Amino acid sequence: MSASTHREVPYRGLLxxxxxxxxxxxxxxxxxxxxxxxxxxxxLSATQDQIFWVLTSxxxxxxxxxxxxxWLAGRFGRKRVFTxxxxxxxxxxxxxxxxxxxxxxxxxxxxxxxFGACMVPLAQATMLDVNPREKHGSAMALWGMGVMIGxxxxxxxxxxxxxxxxxxxxxxxxxxxxxxxxxxxxxxxxDSEREERPFDKFGFVSLSLVIGCIQLVLDRGEQADWFSxxxxxGYCCLGASAMWMYVVHSRHTAHPFLTAAIFTDRNLVTSLFxxxxxxxxxxxxxxxxxxxxxxxxxxxxxxxxxxxxxRGIGTMTSMMIVGRLSNRVDPRVLIFTGLFFTVSSLFFMxxxxxxxxxxxxxWTGMLQGFGLGFIFIPLSTIAYATLEPRYxxxxxxxxxxxxxxxxxxxxxxVMAVLGxxxxxxxxxxxxxxxxxxxxxxxxxxxxxxxxxxxxxxxIADMEITRQAATIAYIDDFKLxxxxxxxxxxxxxxxKNPRRNLAR
Numbered sequence: 001m002s003a004s005t006h007r008e009v010p011y012r013g014l015l016x017x018x019x020x021x022x023x024x025x026x027x028x029x030x031x032x033x034x035x036x037x038x039x040x041x042x043x044l045s046a047t048q049d050q051i052f053w054v055l056t057s058x059x060x061x062x063x064x065x066x067x068x069x070x071w072l073a074g075r076f077g078r079k080r081v082f083t084x085x086x087x088x089x090x091x092x093x094x095x096x097x098x099x100x101x102x103x104x105x106x107x108x109x110x111x112x113x114x115f116g117a118c119m120v121p122l123a124q125a126t127m128l129d130v131n132p133r134e135k136h137g138s139a140m141a142l143w144g145m146g147v148m149i150g151x152x153x154x155x156x157x158x159x160x161x162x163x164x165x166x167x168x169x170x171x172x173x174x175x176x177x178x179x180x181x182x183x184x185x186x187x188x189x190x191d192s193e194r195e196e197r198p199f200d201k202f203g204f205v206s207l208s209l210v211i212g213c214i215q216l217v218l219d220r221g222e223q224a225d226w227f228s229x230x231x232x233x234g235y236c237c238l239g240a241s242a243m244w245m246y247v248v249h250s251r252h253t254a255h256p257f258l259t260a261a262i263f264t265d266r267n268l269v270t271s272l273f274x275x276x277x278x279x280x281x282x283x284x285x286x287x288x289x290x291x292x293x294x295x296x297x298x299x300x301x302x303x304x305x306x307x308x309x310x311r312g313i314g315t316m317t318s319m320m321i322v323g324r325l326s327n328r329v330d331p332r333v334l335i336f337t338g339l340f341f342t343v344s345s346l347f348f349m350x351x352x353x354x355x356x357x358x359x360x361x362x363w364t365g366m367l368q369g370f371g372l373g374f375i376f377i378p379l380s381t382i383a384y385a386t387l388e389p390r391y392x393x394x395x396x397x398x399x400x401x402x403x404x405x406x407x408x409x410x411x412x413x414v415m416a417v418l419g420x421x422x423x424x425x426x427x428x429x430x431x432x433x434x435x436x437x438x439x440x441x442x443x444x445x446x447x448x449x450x451x452x453x454x455x456x457x458x459i460a461d462m463e464i465t466r467q468a469a470t471i472a473y474i475d476d477f478k479l480x481x482x483x484x485x486x487x488x489x490x491x492x493x494x495k496n497p498r499r500n501l502a503r
Contacts, residue, residue, distance in 0.1 A: 015184070018188065019127060022123055023120055025089070025174055026116040027120065029116065030154065054106060060113070062116060066397050069081075071197065071199055072118065079190065083189075087178075087182055089178060092109075122393060124143055124396045197255060206245045217239070220232065220235075267385055268383050271379050274379055275402050277484070278406065279407040282372060283407040289361070297355050307361050317370060343371075345364050345367040349364055414479070417472070426465055429464045
């Protein structure tokens with residue numbers, strides 16, 4: 001089968017809309033529950049450590065079950081797997097919305113993650129299959145809107161539903177969307193060719209342990225004090241052992257869990273490295289900016305949501321532009337353009353201070369969203385440009401998993417750097433602070449404070465902490481800027497897909 005093969009389907013526009021709904025619904029649930037955690041904690045009588053498992057259980061289950069997407073689609077057909085996933089995800093959302101204990105909530109979130117895991121890679125593979133080669137750029141632009149906009153809308157929508165209704169609506173909102181999507185896919189989606197391939201149980205279990213341990217280290221590390229904790233060290237040892245077993249097993253089995261052929265395609269392998277770095281930037285800045293605005297500058301929660309909105313506007317704008325340019329411009333040029341805008345936005349963020357006007361936060365966020373759209377869509381297209389269509393579902397699952405792993409590692413990395421740099425900067429600033437360096441003479445201190453040394457010290461310490469935190473945030477922005485610059489040479493390894501149009 002040639003790389004240009006696609007399926008002609010009636011009502012392609014309606015099918016595209018249904019696929020986008022499925023994508024948005026799954027991606028939205030990775031962030032929509034975050035703002036509702038304090039309300040859920042009180043309602044479910046959970047401790048601080050227990051309530052974090054509501055997020056961790058979903059992320060770990062979703063990461064692990066992303067892996068067998070390709071095998072399931074080949075064995076049972078893409079349409080059946082997709083519709084079952086939608087139905088299961090919708091039912092699990094209902095169960096999450098009516099949960100009465102933390103144990104039930106964690107169990108139902110695991111189910112939600114398991115069913116939702118294959119929705120994004122199957123959506124991407126289906127969009128590529130039902131569109132001709134010359135329209136892949138436009139198709140990926142539409143699909144990418146769901147992937148990129150979902151994490152941005154999640155906290156805003158979650159906060160609105162929690163404040164105005166109840167935290168349970170964070171999950172119950174999936175019911176109408178899920179039902180509409182299920183029947184639309186059932187009626188409009190074509191089935192794919194099936195392939196009888198043995199299921200490598202040992203490979204799946206060992207690789208699942210690797211992914212699960214990595215996610216647990218990333219999600220539990222901050223609460224458990226990282227490598228000072230036996231829990232984290234246990235995850236690392238188990239994950240390393242499982243990885244060694246998987247590599248040895250895959251080299252000696254006739255049917256490895258992941259098809260070796262997909263890793264011989266240069267475009268796909270290079271794109272996996274690239275999307276990993278892109279994933280770091282995609283969610284890391286979103287994890288940094290809200291606490292930066294709220295804790296240092298005192299912006300209300302609702303204002304933070306509105307200030308973050310232009311980032312999504314920038315992303316949608318760039319995706320519409322890329323969709324029109326994809327057939328005329330080398331995708332590698334578009335990716336370089338996106339890197340320029342992304343690096344520029346991070347450079348301007350390194351110039352932030354203890355207070356930044358909302359207009360500056362908006363246009364830098366919009367610039368970054370604009371740049372990420374130029375990176376993500378061409379990369380999602382070029383990754384499969386030289387790959388045989390029968391490998392698309394499996395390759396899409398690996399692509400989606402790599403992006404999610406990059407996002408998880410990115411969030412953990414910037415938060416770890418933030419905590420470390422705040423402590424380091426605070427110690428450095430404290431060493432160099434005297435009554436004179438504060439610019440505050442005794443004659444300037446109110447008489448009511450002269451006999452309150454503890455109060456004066458507390459005020460000074462608050463300001464030192466504020467300045468230390470500001471420097472730490474700037475250090476994180478610098479780190480992300482260098483990560484983007486370091487990933488730029490990868491573009492040179494990508495092949496121009498136009499050379500393969502004749503295949």
